[in-house]
Amino acid sequence: MFWVLLRREILGHLITFRFAITVITCLLLVATTLFIRINDYEQRLAGYNAARDVHRDELLATRTYSFLMPKIDRPPNPLSIFNAGMDSRIGNTLRTYYTHVPVLWDAHSHSSGNLFIDHFYRIDLVFVFQFVLSLLALLFAYDAIAGERESGTMRLTLSHPVRRGSILGAKYVAAMTCLILPLIISFIIALIWIISTGSIVLSGNDFLRIAGILLTSIIYLSAIYLIGLLISAWAHRTATALMLSLFIWVVLVLVYPSFSVSMVDQLTNPVGSRIYSSEKAIQQILQTVEDEGQKYLMNDGFEGESEHFNVRGNRNGLHVGLSHGSTAAHIKFRAYDWRAIHPESEKRIPLVIRYHQFLTPLKFQAAEKIGLERLPALEQTRFRRAKIARNLLRLSPAAMYNIATQAWTGTDLYGVEDFFEAARQYRRTLVNYFYDEDAFSSRQWFASDKGVIDVDDLPRFVYQRADLRTNTSRALPDLQILLLLNVALFLVTFAIFVRQEI
Amino acid sequence: MILHIVKRELYDHLSSLRFALTALLILILMIVNAVTSIGAYKQRMSQYGKRVRGSYNRLNTRCDNLYVLVQKGPGDLHKKPSSLAFCADGGEDLLFGRVNGGSASRTRDWRDEDASYEFREIWRLAYPPHLDIMFIAEQIPKERSIMPKYIKIDWGFVTAVLLSFMGILFTFDAISGEQERGTLRLMLSNSISRNTVICGKFLGAFFSIAIPFLIGVIVSLSIIYLSEAVQFNSSHWMRLGAIVCVALIYTSIFLFLGLLISSRFKESSVSLAILLLIWTVWVVLMPNALGSLGNRLQSRPTAKEFMTQARDSREDLQTRYFARIKEPPRREIPATIATALGAEYINKDAELRDRLHAGYLSAEIRQIQAARSLTRISPAAIVQYAFEGLAGTGLPRHLDFISQTRQYAKQFRQFLIDTDRADPASPHAVGIPEGTSQKPVNFDAVPKFEDQHRFRADFNAAIMDILLLVLFLLVLFVGTLLSFLRTEIG
Numbered sequence: 002m003f004w005v006l007l008r009r010e011i012l013g014h015l016i017t018f019r020f021a022i023t024v025i026t027c028l029l030l031v032a033t034t035l036f037i038r039i040n041d042y043e044q045r046l047a048g049y050n051a052a053r054d055v056h057r058d059e060l061l062a063t064r065t066y067s068f069l070m071p072k073i074d075r076p077p078n079p080l081s082i083f084n085a086g087m088d089s090r091i092g093n094t095l096r097t098y099y100t101h102v103p104v105l106w107d108a109h110s111h112s113s114g115n116l117f118i119d120h121f122y123r124i125d126l127v128f129v130f131q132f133v134l135s136l137l138a139l140l141f142a143y144d145a146i147a148g149e150r151e152s153g154t155m156r157l158t159l160s161h162p163v164r165r166g167s168i169l170g171a172k173y174v175a176a177m178t179c180l181i182l183p184l185i186i187s188f189i190i191a192l193i194w195i196i197s198t199g200s201i202v203l204s205g206n207d208f209l210r211i212a213g214i215l216l217t218s219i220i221y222l223s224a225i226y227l228i229g230l231l232i233s234a235w236a237h238r239t240a241t242a243l244m245l246s247l248f249i250w251v252v253l254v255l256v257y258p259s260f261s262v263s264m265v266d267q268l269t270n271p272v273g274s275r276i277y278s279s280e281k282a283i284q285q286i287l288q289t290v291e292d293e294g295q296k297y298l299m300n301d302g303f304e305g306e307s308e309h310f311n312v313r314g315n316r317n318g319l320h321v322g323l324s325h326g327s328t329a330a331h332i333k334f335r336a337y338d339w340r341a342i343h344p345e346s347e348k349r350i351p352l353v354i355r356y357h358q359f360l361t362p363l364k365f366q367a368a369e370k371i372g373l374e375r376l377p378a379l380e381q382t383r384f385r386r387a388k389i390a391r392n393l394l395r396l397s398p399a400a401m402y403n404i405a406t407q408a409w410t411g412t413d414l415y416g417v418e419d420f421f422e423a424a425r426q427y428r429r430t431l432v433n434y435f436y437d438e439d440a441f442s443s444r445q446w447f448a449s450d451k452g453v454i455d456v457d458d459l460p461r462f463v464y465q466r467a468d469l470r471t472n473t474s475r476a477l478p479d480l481q482i483l484l485l486l487n488v489a490l491f492l493v494t495f496a497i498f499v500r501q502e503i
Numbered sequence: 504m505i506l507h508i509v510k511r512e513l514y515d516h517l518s519s520l521r522f523a524l525t526a527l528l529i530l531i532l533m534i535v536n537a538v539t540s541i542g543a544y545k546q547r548m549s550q551y552g553k554r555v556r557g558s559y560n561r562l563n564t565r566c567d568n569l570y571v572l573v574q575k576g577p578g579d580l581h582k583k584p585s586s587l588a589f590c591a592d593g594g595e596d597l598l599f600g601r602v603n604g605g606s607a608s609r610t611r612d613w614r615d616e617d618a619s620y621e622f623r624e625i626w627r628l629a630y631p632p633h634l635d636i637m638f639i640a641e642q643i644p645k646e647r648s649i650m651p652k653y654i655k656i657d658w659g660f661v662t663a664v665l666l667s668f669m670g671i672l673f674t675f676d677a678i679s680g681e682q683e684r685g686t687l688r689l690m691l692s693n694s695i696s697r698n699t700v701i702c703g704k705f706l707g708a709f710f711s712i713a714i715p716f717l718i719g720v721i722v723s724l725s726i727i728y729l730s731e732a733v734q735f736n737s738s739h740w741m742r743l744g745a746i747v748c749v750a751l752i753y754t755s756i757f758l759f760l761g762l763l764i765s766s767r768f769k770e771s772s773v774s775l776a777i778l779l780l781i782w783t784v785w786v787v788l789m790p791n792a793l794g795s796l797g798n799r800l801q802s803r804p805t806a807k808e809f810m811t812q813a814r815d816s817r818e819d820l821q822t823r824y825f826a827r828i829k830e831p832p833r834r835e836i837p838a839t840i841a842t843a844l845g846a847e848y849i850n851k852d853a854e855l856r857d858r859l860h861a862g863y864l865s866a867e868i869r870q871i872q873a874a875r876s877l878t879r880i881s882p883a884a885i886v887q888y889a890f891e892g893l894a895g896t897g898l899p900r901h902l903d904f905i906s907q908t909r910q911y912a913k914q915f916r917q918f919l920i921d922t923d924r925a926d927p928a929s930p931h932a933v934g935i936p937e938g939t940s941q942k943p944v945n946f947d948a949v950p951k952f953e954d955q956h957r958f959r960a961d962f963n964a965a966i967m968d969i970l971l972l973v974l975f976l977l978v979l980f981v982g983t984l985l986s987f988l989r990t991e992i993g
Contacts, residue, residue: 019776026780030788037795048805055807087649105649111807115798115870120597122794122874123652132783140776243775244521247672252528255664255787260532262653266596267539387649394651414649 003167006158010175014141023137024183030129031187035194038082038125043200045077045089052094052111063456064449066440067357068319068336072096073427073462074111075420078412079201082191083214084127084403086412089119095421097428097462099435100334100364102372104379105421126191127406130218131399134180135225135254139246141176142229146498147242156503165499173223173230173491180222188215206469213409213476220483221402225250227490228398234497254399261393261400269386279378283371290367294360303352310349310356314342314450339448354442361441365432372425387414398483405479411466415475419467427462434459504695505703512707516673517714525669526715529661533719536656537726540589545732547584547595554581554601559951566946569922569929570939576626577604577915582904583954586733589723590746591890592655593897602908603629604915604952613825613845620831625849625934627856628912630864630905659890661719662750663883666712667757667786671778673708674761676771678987683771688992701762701987708758713751720747738958742893745965749893752972753886757782759979766987786883793881797874803866813859820855824848832937838930846934853934857912864905871898882975885968892965895956899964904954911952918950 014020056072063069075093092108101107149155158168188211195201203211229246236242294308303310319336342350391414394400407413440446445454467475516522558578565572582600585593606626613620654660681687690700724743727733761778768774804812824844832842875898878884891897923933923940932938 018773022777023780026784030784030792033792037792040799041795044799052807091649111805115803115867115874117597117867117871118794118797118874120652121594122791122797122878124788124792124795128791129788132787133780136779136783140779144772241520244519244524244672247668247779248521248524248528251665251668256528256532256656258651259653259660260535260656262651263655264539266650266653267543383649387651390651400651 002161002163003171006163006168006171007175010171011178014175014179019140020137020179023133023140024186027129027133027137027183027187028190030133031126031190034124034126034129035082035191038085039194039198039201041089042077042079042082043198046200048111049074049076049093056094060456060459064340064453065336065338066435066438066443066446066454068338069431069435069454069456069459070096070098070334070336071427071431071459071462073424073464075108075464078410078416078466079195079203080207080210080214080410081125081412082195082201083125083211084406084410084412085123085125086407086410087414087417088412091417095424097424097431098334098368099428099432100368102368102375102428103421103424104376105418106379108421126187127214127218127403130184130187131221131402132254134184134218134222135250135399137183138176138180138222138226139229139250141179142226143233143243143246144239145172145176145230146233147236147239148233150237150503151239159503166495169230169495169498173226176226177219177223180226181219184215184218184222209469210409210411210472213473214406217402217405217409217476217480217483220480220487221398224398224483224486224490227487227494231490231494231497234494234501253397257397258394258400258403261396262390265386265390265393269389275378275381279374282374286367286370286374290360290363293363297356297359301352301356303349308356310352312339312342312346312349312353314346315340337447339450342448342450350444350448353447354444357446358442361435361446384414395479395482398486401479401483405476405483408476408479409472411472413475416467416472419471420464423462423464427460430460504693505699505706508695508700508703509706509710512704513710516707516711521669521672522711522715525665525672526718529665529715529719530722532656532661532665533658533723534726536589536658536661537723540657541727541730541732544584544586544588547588551581551584551600554579555953562949562951563946566944566949568941569919569926569944570936570941572944572949573919573933573939574606574608574623574625576606577911577949577952580604580908580911580952581954582901583956585895585900585956587739587742587894588896589657589727590743590894591659591887591896592657593891593894593900594655595896598901599631602905604908604912605629611821613828613831615830618831620845622845622849622935625853627853627860628908629856629860630908657890658720658723658746658750659887661716662753662890663886664786666716666750666754667782667883669712670708670754670757671761671775671782673711674704674758675765675775675778677704677708677762678765678990679768679771679774680765682769682992691992697987698984701984704762705755705758708761709751709755712754712758716750716754717747738956742895742958742961745962745969746890746893749886749889749965749969749972752969752976753882756882756972756975756979759976759983763979763983763986766983766990785881789881790878790884793877794874794884796877797870800873800877801866801870803870804863809859809863813856816859817852817855820848820852824851832932832935834930834937836928836930838932838938842930842932842935842938846932846938849934861909868898868902879968879971882972885971885975889965889968889972892961892968895958895961900956900961903957903960903964907954908952911950914950918948922948 052072053074056074060069060071073095075091075095077093078088081088091105092110094111095103095108097103146155149158159165192211195203228249229242232246232249233239233242236245298308309316317338317340319334391404394404404413408415410416411419435441444451558581561578565575580602584595584600588595604626606624608623610621610623613622676683678687681690687700691697728735733739760781764778764781765771765774768777824847828841828844828848830839830841832845833839835842838846875884875888879888888897892899920933922944923929923931926940926942928942929940930938
C-alpha cells in the first residue's frame, strides 16, 4: 500500500506545472551562477599565481637576513563556487615580519576584485538552492494534507486499510525524491562544468566535501518541507496553510538573517575599552624595547648613540614604523643592507654585530608578547561580534544551511582563519630559521658586502586548506541541529495528523 | 460601480490572514528600525562632531606658521551622517567617511657634488583616506569585514522585499481565483467593463497594502520625531514624501504583475508558483547575480599595478625637475630660480598624487556604477537606489561628498596663495619653506570644510531611478489591461 501511495504522490508532483517551471528556473539560475563564479575563481587564481611568482622572486633577491620578510599568498578556494563565504572579502597577501605576529586584518588584497561589490552582492550555488528549492519544497507541502482534506481524497484513502503513518511517510518520501532530483541534476551540471574547465583542480577530498554540501542541502530542504507539512496538517484550509508557510518562509529566509546580524552590528561596538587597554599594554612593550636599545647604545662604551656606529659605506635601509588603526602594532621594523663598507669602518663591525645580537632576540620576544596581547583583544571584540551574529543566525534553518555549507567549503571565518594560523606558524619557522642559521649574530644580518645570503634552504610557505576531518567537525554541529529540527518537525506533524479527525 | 468593487476587495483583504501577518511584520520591522536608528544616528553624529572638532583643533595648531599649513594641509575632511539613514542605509558603515587632506611628510633628497637638499612632500587629497599609498588596497573599514553579510532592515528593505511580496500575495488569485469559483463570470455578466474590474481589484489591493505601510511610516516617524534625535526641516519632509511615493509606485508594479499573471492562468496555484518564482528571481537573485558581474565588465588596475604606476610617474616627475634644479633653494626675495622650480616641483608632485588617487577611485567607482546599472533590470535594486538617493545616503551621496572635498581643496589652496601674497617678507614660491611666508595665520580666516547635504544633487541621482520605476509600472499596467481583455472566461 505504501508503494501505491508513494507512486501516486511522486507522479502527482512530477506532472505538475509548478515542478516543471521551478526545475527549469533552478537549472537556469545554476548555469548563470556557475558562469559567474567559475569566471571569478579563474580570475582570482590568475591573480594569485602572478602575485606568488612576484613574491618568490622578491624573496630570492633578498640580500641580508634582516631584509627577510617573505610575502605569502592565500590561494582562492575552488569550493567558493558552491559557497563564496568570505573567500574574496578577506585580504590574501601577507608580509611576515619577524617582529610581528600577523592577524587577519594585516592582510592586503592582491586581486583586482572590488571589495565594495563583493560586500553588496552575493551569488553562489547555495544561495540559489536556499531560495528556489526551498520555495519548491513549500509549494509541495502546503496542500499535501490540507488540500487532500478539502477535496475529500484523504477520507477516501483512509477508508482503505492503511495506517496514517504510512500516508505521511509516503508523502514525505515522494516530495523529497522530487526535491532531490533537481538538486542532484544541479550538482552534476556543476561538477561537469568545473571539471571541464581544466583550470580548477579538485582533490579527492573536495569531492567528499561536495558530497557533504549535497547532504546538507538535502537536510535543509527536508526541514523546510517538514515546516510546510506541519502547517498543512495543522491548518484547516489550504489557503491558510499557503499564507502561513509563505510568511514563515519570507521571515526565515530573508528577514530574520538580516535582522539578527544588523542588530548585532548596531548594538555591539567593534572597538571597546578592551582594545584601548590592550593598545596601552602594547605601547608599553614597544617602549621597553626602544628603551633597552637606547640603554645598550649608551652603555656600550662607544661614543654617540647611532645604531650605525658611524660605519661609513653604501647603505640601503627600510624602516617600517607601523602604528595605524586601533590594533595594529609593529615593533619598529628595521632592515639594513650595507652594500659596501669603508675599510676604515671595518674595526667597528664587531660592535654592530654585538648590538644586533643583543637587540634582535629582544624584538622577537616583544613581538610574541604583543601577539599574546593583541590576539585575545581581537578575539574578544571583533571575532566575538561575528560569532554572536553567527549564533543568532542559527535560529533560521536557511542561515544554518549557509553556515554549514561554508564550513564544508572552508570559506567561513574559521576556514579563513586557518590561513592566518598557518601564517603565524610560518613566522615561527622563520624565527627558528634565524636561530638555526645564527642569523642575527652574523655579519649578513645587516651587510651584504661579503656576499649575499642564500635563501634556498629557507622553508617555503605552503598553505593547505583544513583537512576533511576539520571541515566535517565544523559542519557537524549545524548539521546535527538541522537533523534534530527535522526529527522534531516530523514527530509533531505526525502527532497532529494522527489525532486529527478527517 | 468601481467603488463597489474596491470596497468589496478591501474588506476581503483586510479580514484575511495574509493581511494580518504581513501588516504585523511590517509594523514590527518599522518600529525596531526606528528605535535602533535613533541610537545609531546619535552615535554617528557625536562621532562626527568629535572628529570634526579634532580636525579643527589640529588645523588650529598648524596656524602658527603658513608653511606648516602649506605642508600639513587641512587634515581629515569628514562626511556628515545622513539624518534619513533609517530610510535607506546605503552601506554607510562600509564606506570610509573621510577624505584625507594631509601629508605623510616623506622627503626626497636632491644632491649635487657639494650640496644637498631635502624636499618635503606637501598635502594632497586622498581617498581611500590612508596616509600611505601602500594601503590603498583597503577599501572597506576593517572591523566590519568579518561580519556575516546582511542587508540593513530599513524602509528600503521593507519596501523592496515585503511590500512586493504582499503585492503578489494579494493579487495571485485575484482573477484566477474568481475564475475557479465562477464569480468572475457572474460579475462580468453585469454591465461592468473589464477595465473597471482590473482597476477595482488593483485599488483594493493597493489600499490594503498602503494602509499598513503608511501606518508603519507614521509610527516610525513619530518615534523618531518624539525622540528629538533628528530635527526635520521642510527638505526632509519633501524627501520623505518622495520616498513614500516611490514605495507606492514600486508596490503597484508588483500588483499589476500579479494581476497580469493571474489573468493568464486558470488555476490560482499555478499563478502563485509562477509569481513566487518571478519574485524570487527578480527581487532577490537577479540583483545579486548581476551585481557580481560588475568587476568583470570594467577592469581596474590592481593595487600593485597602481602602486607601480604611481611610483614611476612620481620618479619621472622628480628626475625632470631635479635635472633643472642647479642649486639648493635659498630664502631670497625675489625667489631664485631654484626656489621657484623647487616649489613648482613640490606642487606638481602633490597634484600628481591627487590625480593618481582620483584616477584609482574613479576606476573603482566605474565598476560599482557598472554593477548598479546592470542590477537596474530588477525594480528591487532600483527602489533601493532611489531610496538612497532621496535619503542622502549610499553611493551618489558619497560621490557628492568627495566632489565637495575637491572643491574645498581648491579653495584651501587659493587661500594659501592669497595669504602668502599678502606677506611682503615672502618670496612667493609656496610649497617649500624657503619660498613661503612663515607668518602665523588667523585661524578664523582659514576656510573650513563642512559637508553639506544638497537636496538637488541627491534628487538628481534619484530621478533616473524613479523614471525607470514609472516605466516598469506603465508597461505592466498596459500589459495587464490588454491581457485581461483577451482572457476568455470559461
